[in-house]
Amino acid sequence: MDEKTLLTPVAVTGMSMITAQGACLADSWAGISTAANALRPWNDDSDDKLGRLQVASCGELRCPADMPAKLWAGLARTQQLAALAADEALTSAGLPRRLAPSSRPMGLFLATTVCGMDKNEQFYRQYRQNPQMANSRLMRRIQSYEVLTFIARRHRLNGPRILFLSTCVGSSMAIGAACDAIRLGRVDIALAGGAEALCRLLLSGFNSLRLVAPNGCQPFDAHRPGITVGEGAALLVLESAAHAKARGAKPIGYVRGFAATCDAHHITAPEPGGHWAASAIQAAVEKSGLMPGDIGYVNAHGTGTRDNDAMEAKAIPTAFEALDAAVPPVSSTKRLTGHTFAAAGAIEAAICLQAMATGILPPNAGLAEPDSACQLPLVLQSRPARTNAAISCNFAFGGNNTALVFSRHIETGRGGMVGKGAME
Amino acid sequence: MSLLHIHSLGICTSTWPSIGQLRKAIALGQGHGETGSGDEVARQKKPGDAAMVESMDAVSRWAIGAITEAWQGASLDQGIVPTDRIALLLYSAWGQVDSTVTYLESMWGDGGRFASPRHFTRSVHSSPTSLAAIHFGIHGPCQTLVHDAWPVCSVLEQADDLLNADRADTVIVCWADQPSAVATELCRRAAEDLHRAQFARFAGGDSHGGAVAAVVSINAILPGAEFGVEVGPVAANKKSVGAGAVVEQGAYPTDGALHWAAAGVAWSLAAAKAEGKALPAAADYWRESGHHGQMREVRFCRVAARE
Numbered sequence: 001m002d003e004k005t006l007l008t009p010v011a012v013t014g015m016s017m018i019t020a021q022g023a024c025l026a027d028s029w030a031g032i033s034t035a036a037n038a039l040r041p042w043n044d045d046s047d048d049k050l051g052r053l054q055v056a057s058c059g060e061l062r063c064p065a066d067m068p069a070k071l072w073a074g075l076a077r078t079q080q081l082a083a084l085a086a087d088e089a090l091t092s093a094g095l096p097r098r099l100a101p102s103s104r105p106m107g108l109f110l111a112t113t114v115c116g117m118d119k120n121e122q123f124y125r126q127y128r129q130n131p132q133m134a135n136s137r138l139m140r141r142i143q144s145y146e147v148l149t150f151i152a153r154r155h156r157l158n159g160p161r162i163l164f165l166s167t168c169v170g171s172s173m174a175i176g177a178a179c180d181a182i183r184l185g186r187v188d189i190a191l192a193g194g195a196e197a198l199c200r201l202l203l204s205g206f207n208s209l210r211l212v213a214p215n216g217c218q219p220f221d222a223h224r225p226g227i228t229v230g231e232g233a234a235l236l237v238l239e240s241a242a243h244a245k246a247r248g249a250k251p252i253g254y255v256r257g258f259a260a261t262c263d264a265h266h267i268t269a270p271e272p273g274g275h276w277a278a279s280a281i282q283a284a285v286e287k288s289g290l291m292p293g294d295i296g297y298v299n300a301h302g303t304g305t306r307d308n309d310a311m312e313a314k315a316i317p318t319a320f321e322a323l324d325a326a327v328p329p330v331s332s333t334k335r336l337t338g339h340t341f342a343a344a345g346a347i348e349a350a351i352c353l354q355a356m357a358t359g360i361l362p363p364n365a366g367l368a369e370p371d372s373a374c375q376l377p378l379v380l381q382s383r384p385a386r387t388n389a390a391i392s393c394n395f396a397f398g399g400n401n402t403a404l405v406f407s408r409h410i411e412t413g414r415g416g417m418v419g420k421g422a423m424e
Numbered sequence: 425m426s427l428l429h430i431h432s433l434g435i436c437t438s439t440w441p442s443i444g445q446l447r448k449a450i451a452l453g454q455g456h457g458e459t460g461s462g463d464e465v466a467r468q469k470k471p472g473d474a475a476m477v478e479s480m481d482a483v484s485r486w487a488i489g490a491i492t493e494a495w496q497g498a499s500l501d502q503g504i505v506p507t508d509r510i511a512l513l514l515y516s517a518w519g520q521v522d523s524t525v526t527y528l529e530s531m532w533g534d535g536g537r538f539a540s541p542r543h544f545t546r547s548v549h550s551s552p553t554s555l556a557a558i559h560f561g562i563h564g565p566c567q568t569l570v571h572d573a574w575p576v577c578s579v580l581e582q583a584d585d586l587l588n589a590d591r592a593d594t595v596i597v598c599w600a601d602q603p604s605a606v607a608t609e610l611c612r613r614a615a616e617d618l619h620r621a622q623f624a625r626f627a628g629g630d631s632h633g634g635a636v637a638a639v640v641s642i643n644a645i646l647p648g649a650e651f652g653v654e655v656g657p658v659a660a661n662k663k664s665v666g667a668g669a670v671v672e673q674g675a676y677p678t679d680g681a682l683h684w685a686a687a688g689v690a691w692s693l694a695a696a697k698a699e700g701k702a703l704p705a706a707a708d709y710w711r712e713s714g715h716h717g718q719m720r721e722v723r724f725c726r727v728a729a730r731e
Binding site: 201 | 532
């Protein structure tokens with residue numbers, strides 16, 4: 001692929017967000033931009049210490065009007081979240097919820113970590129008590145790809161589809177892969193993002209690692225106690241600028257750059273120096289066609305763990321130093337949404353796009369005493385700022401690092417020629 | 425999709441521990457290897473910390489065993505390609521299912537007081553990818569993928585995208601799954617809800633597993649490429665869109681494990697080499713079945729090897 005094609009902006013013409021702050025983009029953004037507290041005790045049906053931990057739960061999910069209640073009840077929670085997010089994303093892009101059979105192929109690039117684990121947990125609990133009485137129907141969701149199949153069939157998406165199981169960078173990878181497929185001409189339009197449901201395995205697992213903050217995470221705080229486990233979903237409708245123009249869709253923003261690297265250091269801990277994370281951020285900006293100075297906001301991964309935040313506080317300045325630019329305002333929104341794992345990349349991509357569209361930078365909520373070792377220009381309170389480009393950074397188990405660069409306008413960049421050329 | 429150059433192959437299954445063994449068996453007309461041999465070899469041939477090897481689930485041992493063979497076959501151990509220009513794509517339907525089950529057991533037992541953090545981290549589906557990336561020092565994109573229809577085609581297409589989008593110079597593709605009594609039992613119980621093809625796979629009762637790996641590129645950056653591979657478009661109603669002879673599924677010894685499709689490709693290529701058969705360009709191809717009678721073709725051809 002030639003350089004011009006590599007730099008072609010991909011239009012975002014629809015998006016959705018379901019978080020603990022709200023069941024749609026507008027409600028989620030209202031809560032995030034005003035730093036509303038959406039955390040609550042998990043209140044699992046079992047009476048143990050996990051039930052008292054603060055989580056970012058989306059609460060009861062409402063069955064769509066066009067879906068039988070029985071079918072809805074049989075879905076894994078991740079599938080429910082993905083279905084609601086797909087409905088909102090397609091509607092906001094001006095597309096029907098069910099594509100006509102004659103429609104051009106639409107790709108589906110999804111990410112999850114646990115998929116049907118909520119159902120699997122129920123089954124396994126029954127199975128341990130009495131194997132003969134365990135409800136086999138709960139096992140229908142055991143395969144992760146069930147979420148992919150379900151969304152593709154529900155919306156009649158007959159283009160290429162793939163599921164990324166790369167934990168916290170999963171949906172960033174899905175968005176990056178969708179953009180590559182569009183730039184390479186494999187598909188004109190795609191739905192990309194991730195969905196993740198709260199389940200006991202996630203909460204218990206991170207608790208066993210002693211990484212859960214009992215009363216909410218505090219990213220970049222000197223006394224940060226760990227993560228807040230959350231759930232949610234976000235999907236972007238991505239298409240070539242020419243395809244968007246041809247169908248009269250108005251882009252919300254553009255995906256300009258993406259990069260992924262791997263620390264190859266440890267199965268859970270990041271490489272402390274942040275070398276490969278910085279490398280991903282730097283490469284994403286370089287591949288965006290933007291000037292580093294165009295970047296006006298960084299949505300940090302900022303999980304609230306000691307290791308991640310310390311590493312990220314090194315990686316972001318290292319990347320911008322190499323790009324010869326000042327570090328833009330930074331915030332982690334994990335306190336507001338919880339850590340939604342495979343959905344985090346897509347939710348934070350939507351936050352970046354909303355920050356640019358509304359001119360409001362979301363705050364780094366939960367910060368009481370900034371860590372002197374984390375020298376970042378943190379956004380302490382929600383504030384207005386005209387932002388033409390933003391970066392979302394995500395880091396995951398196994399040392400996977402991703403960075404996605406967005407711009408509000410296609411003209412943003414080196415003289416605007418790359419973007420304008422791509423429109424024609 | 426571009427023509428992908430296959431520089432090397434690696435295999436480590438419960439029946440075939442290496443491509444070399446597979447080729448010998450083909451030459452001798454053997455249909456099956458010895459059950460369990462793959463895991464023993466995976467334990468032996470993986471260098472490094474022995475305790476680390478033992479602590480891995482079989483799927484990771486096998487993945488690393490297969491990648492080791494492919495890695496060495498493509499001379500990646502000689503540093504020809506910078507490690508940040510190597511990508512890893514690992515397809516696993518089940519991931520480290522033993523660790524997942526062990527974690528669930530520890531989570532439900534004794535009120536969760538002894539939930540095992542080690543098994544939790546390994547229950548994560550991307551753990552085999554992470555362990556392989558750490559082992560080989562791969563700093564390019566490392567992705568864990570699953571697809572609901574075409575395990576081989578989808579991974580090869582994703583590799584093609586990574587190469588064409590200049591995200592890597594070479595991609596290691598790996599398909600790995602392990603046998604699991606729990607997974608087999610649970611799937612058998614749910615068989616009435618499964619697709620007939622899946623039922624046939626799970627109902628067989630044989631519990632085998634393994635991994636297949638290949639090093640691919642689009643510009644023959646590495647020496648040793650002899651075969652090329654292309655993925656064809658989706659064809660409906662079991663209709664072929666190609667014109668040549670079909671290498672039918674089923675003639676390879678994968679014993680119902682979920683890596684069957686990838687092993688089939690490896691078998692086809694290994695058979696071609698063992699028999700000294702020249703793969704005619706775009707004539708022999710292997711097909712992968714999807715949902716509702718949809719088919720995709722994986723076409724092989726000979727390519728000029730770089731010295």
